[in-house]
Amino acid sequence: MPPTQKPTSAADDFNDPDLENSEQNENGTQAQDLADEALNSGDVGRLSAESEPGSRQSPADLVPRDVPDLVDTMNDMVQSGRIDMDAYAGEPRMDDEDEGETDEEDDEDE
Structure with a gap:
């Protein structure tokens, strides 16, 4: 067998399958690495402040934090016994039941 030759140019070095592939290098991307980094970082206060509702607005937030x-809201409605109908403000009330509440203009066909 011929002895192993070293690559002669940068192109040969780049295409050598025996060398480490940087795309497959998993150092720092595994869950345990990230967990160790989070446990050992000194920015704990900053991270917890960002996750609190009402903290500074992030441009990436789709829904404002406040x-x-x-x-x-649903749990509050269950505990209070009052259903919040504000989502239907301005909409006509049309009940399929004969005894149900409707707007007066809906009752014209009776």
Whole structure:
């Protein structure tokens, strides 16, 4: 067998399959690496402040952080016994039931 030859140019070095492939180098991208970095970083206060509702607005936020959470709003409605109908403000009330509440203009055909 011939002895292993070293690459003679940068192009040969780049295409050598025996050398380390930087795209397959997983150092620093694995979950345990990220967890260790998060545990050992000194920026704990900064990270927790960013996750609090009402903190400074991020341009990437689709919903402003000071808007109440939908689940919290639903839980409040269940606890209070009052259903928040503000989403339907200005819409006509049309009930399929004969005894149901409707707007007066909907009752013209009776």
